[in-house]
Amino acid sequence: MKIIPVTCAIVKFDDKILAVQRSETMKLPLKWEFAGGKIEEGETEIECIKREISEELNIHIEIKEKLTPVIHKYPDFKIKLIPFTADYVSGELKLKEHSDFVLANKQELINLDWAEADLPILKEFIEL
Numbered sequence: 001m002k003i004i005p006v007t008c009a010i011v012k013f014d015d016k017i018l019a020v021q022r023s024e025t026m027k028l029p030l031k032w033e034f035a036g037g038k039i040e041e042g043e044t045e046i047e048c049i050k051r052e053i054s055e056e057l058n059i060h061i062e063i064k065e066k067l068t069p070v071i072h073k074y075p076d077f078k079i080k081l082i083p084f085t086a087d088y089v090s091g092e093l094k095l096k097e098h099s100d101f102v103l104a105n106k107q108e109l110i111n112l113d114w115a116e117a118d119l120p121i122l123k124e125f126i127e128l
């Protein structure tokens with residue numbers, strides 16, 4: 001099965017972390033994830049995550065650190081999820097695709113119903 005490369009960002013707003021909820025019409029409906037998306041042809045990972053965050057959330061971020069990529073197989077597709085930590089820089093947060101968001105501390109993040117591929121990333125981040 002083809003592996004789809006996807007970037008995501010763990011965006012920090014002061015001492016809170018942004019998590020977003022997929023809408024009912026998206027794949028993995030209503031699951032929580034870190035905003036991001038598929039890498040396009042000719043795009044670097046960093047270009048991809050900055051573009052996706054701008055398109056999906058209307059904000060600009062500064063990338064801090066790359067965490068460990070996760071390869072995860074869902075029943076009908078397989079992704080390589082490439083995570084970055086980032087700081088919020090500017091822009092008014094507006095959800096363009098997702099149904100909800102939270103700004104949460106680490107304990108609150110653990111209690112969300114995450115897309116499965118995100119679980120190892122969440123664990124690595126919590127332990128940083």
Ligand SMILES: Nc1nc2c([nH]c(=O)n2[C@@H]2O[C@H](COP(=O)(O)OP(=O)(O)OP(=O)(O)O)[C@@H](O)[C@H]2O)c(=O)[nH]1
Nearest residue numbers: 006007008027028033034035036037038079115117118
């Ligand atoms: N953005 C993002 N996608 C994730 C995460 N975890 C996870 O399993 N995925 C899966 O990765 C796939 C690609 O994400 P996406 O749908 O946001 O990508 P996109 O906007 O570029 O895709 P599209 O243009 O086809 O709608 C989705 O099937 C999504 O379910 C995550 O934390 N962030």
